[in-house]
Amino acid sequence: MLFSLQRRQQPSTFWVFFAPVAALIMTLLAGLVLFGLLGIPAAEAFYAFFIEPVSSLYGLSELGVKAAPLIIIATALSVGFRAGVWNIGAEGQLIAGAIAGAAVALWFYEVDAYFVLPLMILAGMAGGMLWAAIPALLKTRFNANEILTSLMLSYVAALLLSYMVHGPMRDPDGFNFPESRLFHEAATMPVILPGTRLHMGFLVALLLVLCIWLLLSRTMLGFSLKVTGAAPRAGRFAGFSQNGAIWFSLLLGGGAAGAAGLFEVAGPIGQLLPSVSPGYGFTAIIVAFVGRLHPVGVLFAGLLLALSYLGGESAQISLNLPVAVTGVFQGLLLFFLLAADVLILYRVIPRGRRPVIDERTREASRNQPSQAHRSEGNT
Amino acid sequence: MFRSNSDRSIGVGRRIKKVALGLAASLVLATVAHAADDPLKVGFVYVGPIGDHGWTYRHDVGRLAIEKEFGDKVETTFVESVAEGADAERVLRKLAMDGHDLIFTTSFGYMNATNKVAKAFPKIKFEHATGYKRAANVSTYSARFYEGRAVIGTMAGMMTKSNVIGYIASFPIPEVVRGINAFAIAMRKVNPDAEIKVIWVNTWYDPGKEADAAKTLIDQGADIITQHTDSPAALQVAEERGVYGFGQASDMMAFAPKAQLQSIVDDWDPYYIERVKAVMDGTWESQDTWKGIKSGMVGFSEYGQSVPDDVKAAAEVVREGIVDGSLHPFQGPINNQQGEEVVAEGEVLGDDVLLGMNYYVEGVQGSLPK
Numbered sequence: 001m002l003f004s005l006q007r008r009q010q011p012s013t014f015w016v017f018f019a020p021v022a023a024l025i026m027t028l029l030a031g032l033v034l035f036g037l038l039g040i041p042a043a044e045a046f047y048a049f050f051i052e053p054v055s056s057l058y059g060l061s062e063l064g065v066k067a068a069p070l071i072i073i074a075t076a077l078s079v080g081f082r083a084g085v086w087n088i089g090a091e092g093q094l095i096a097g098a099i100a101g102a103a104v105a106l107w108f109y110e111v112d113a114y115f116v117l118p119l120m121i122l123a124g125m126a127g128g129m130l131w132a133a134i135p136a137l138l139k140t141r142f143n144a145n146e147i148l149t150s151l152m153l154s155y156v157a158a159l160l161l162s163y164m165v166h167g168p169m170r171d172p173d174g175f176n177f178p179e180s181r182l183f184h185e186a187a188t189m190p191v192i193l194p195g196t197r198l199h200m201g202f203l204v205a206l207l208l209v210l211c212i213w214l215l216l217s218r219t220m221l222g223f224s225l226k227v228t229g230a231a232p233r234a235g236r237f238a239g240f241s242q243n244g245a246i247w248f249s250l251l252l253g254g255g256a257a258g259a260a261g262l263f264e265v266a267g268p269i270g271q272l273l274p275s276v277s278p279g280y281g282f283t284a285i286i287v288a289f290v291g292r293l294h295p296v297g298v299l300f301a302g303l304l305l306a307l308s309y310l311g312g313e314s315a316q317i318s319l320n321l322p323v324a325v326t327g328v329f330q331g332l333l334l335f336f337l338l339a340a341d342v343l344i345l346y347r348v349i350p351r352g353r354r355p356v357i358d359e360r361t362r363e364a365s366r367n368q369p370s371q372a373h374r375s376e377g378n379t
Numbered sequence: 380m381f382r383s384n385s386d387r388s389i390g391v392g393r394r395i396k397k398v399a400l401g402l403a404a405s406l407v408l409a410t411v412a413h414a415a416d417d418p419l420k421v422g423f424v425y426v427g428p429i430g431d432h433g434w435t436y437r438h439d440v441g442r443l444a445i446e447k448e449f450g451d452k453v454e455t456t457f458v459e460s461v462a463e464g465a466d467a468e469r470v471l472r473k474l475a476m477d478g479h480d481l482i483f484t485t486s487f488g489y490m491n492a493t494n495k496v497a498k499a500f501p502k503i504k505f506e507h508a509t510g511y512k513r514a515a516n517v518s519t520y521s522a523r524f525y526e527g528r529a530v531i532g533t534m535a536g537m538m539t540k541s542n543v544i545g546y547i548a549s550f551p552i553p554e555v556v557r558g559i560n561a562f563a564i565a566m567r568k569v570n571p572d573a574e575i576k577v578i579w580v581n582t583w584y585d586p587g588k589e590a591d592a593a594k595t596l597i598d599q600g601a602d603i604i605t606q607h608t609d610s611p612a613a614l615q616v617a618e619e620r621g622v623y624g625f626g627q628a629s630d631m632m633a634f635a636p637k638a639q640l641q642s643i644v645d646d647w648d649p650y651y652i653e654r655v656k657a658v659m660d661g662t663w664e665s666q667d668t669w670k671g672i673k674s675g676m677v678g679f680s681e682y683g684q685s686v687p688d689d690v691k692a693a694a695e696v697v698r699e700g701i702v703d704g705s706l707h708p709f710q711g712p713i714n715n716q717q718g719e720e721v722v723a724e725g726e727v728l729g730d731d732v733l734l735g736m737n738y739y740v741e742g743v744q745g746s747l748p749k
Contacts, residue, residue, distance in 0.1 A: 062469050162581055166551055166748050175511055176737040177552050268465035278462035313470055316458045317477060323428055323459040
């Protein structure tokens, strides 16, 4: 090994802010090589990826449309991840919310009343919460691993959706094709920017970021969740309920994912289809971690990931790049973003140089020699 | 795959030159709507990657045929693996705003997005594959794939030893159900004991799922596999396990030299060229196209090495019968799964019924997902 990693005593403030910049630089360098090998001018490719999608008001509105569900779900999930509750099934909760909300829309088909949409949103949240309640119950009652149960329930939800659009919710005038009727005007999300698809859901996303930030930084509940996640034993001694954290995290994640699903079907899609999400529930997990489980970080991470999707499409259209290449480039971006974060907690030591030892490290290594040894060899 | 790559790199090179020239030109021509020597911009939206070696691949072959036919007079672009749903509308709007004159959307799930965007861009022509919603600037087109299914169904009926055929199906829409039924009817004509087992994978393109379904079907006794999904994964499994299979949408012989008995090959080239020409001539009109073997839209690969002569002959009889009109894949008598006659002797199911087909015929096991 040419270098080794040494754990820092405290997270480096410098790298907290500079890691994303370093990641971006690395991505651009890797992009130079990638596009160079393909014989495509890198400047044109970078322009297509990062600038062109947001160079018009319409482009910005589409960024909001794509980012809204990611931000909503990831913000809520990050609370659970901080509390050590691993809800991997937001995709299923999203689908459950979409089905429940669509059921309300179709029940009140052609009822032109103000209450239809609010009722749909409530139903969407309830649907997502209900779906998330299953892993919560299984975890608290039977100690079943929520990673597995929530993930598996995603596939159940996808098949339930398939059943719904092929059966009870199928458009009666649709020649047996699997899709619901198009939702009525009163059952669709209001557009906040005329002429675009940017809907109320984006404002909800911003509001949620604010609320979760307040929850985590200003409330006792937020504190108890963080303690439970970081040090479960300490949390128990402090009297924080582990089961409470599980229920709260899953219901919050489920409710948010359900709402996001409803926003999709009542927003840009406008009906129930056999697939209502291109994996937002799963992508949101990446968004949560790229955003370092912090609401504001998640906001930026959601926008960045949405941009990378839009950029991928724009690169395909304007440069005739195959989707595999745009996918590789997206992957590089995420890889460097997550990899650079290691510098916040670790110090890179070139081979042959002695590890930096400060007072506290020395003390720590005296108390736990094996621990210190492991961190040095851990490269 | 390799061929399309080299074509693409030529396209990129040409494009860069165009960018340089275009920058100056666009300033002058900015207000001129469509100069006569401007290339016609044709866009394609694909549901899978062009390397699926099936459905999307054949559409991309059609796109390249347009480039070959019209040269500098056209400029084509494509976007691969576009999810059916909210993303499709964004991609379509982007293509429309980028000045495309004609846009092909090649999957059923793009139907509502296509019509929505077409409404917002009335001057742009749209062509939607396999859908049923049309507008003044939206045409629909599809091929009578079920005619091809009748041919391979005949072969399967004659060649199966276990009398179990495995069928990997995508979504229970009429087009897919029609294919299963056409296959079953033809198979039963030559082998009344044969049965079809269907597995629904709820995707057009997912090689992993397609392969898993193929394995399951083979484990359940199927000795011939056929599929209505887009990749050669099922055929590769058939090759590995020593059973037979049929290619779908494209000749998949390279993936299963022993297993492939025959492949239905979609040929969109003439249709795409015709429609581009119509836009150039100003004669483009909204229409519905549904063509079969006779027109060449549904074609076939060579027979596989293990197909005996009598099976070839029987397949040719069916194919020729469909071409000269003496044989219709949905000719009575046809029984439903309960054994009740749904089409009487001598009757033929009309297109209107075929377009909404939602039941299985005799010979298909299981029930249609509802």
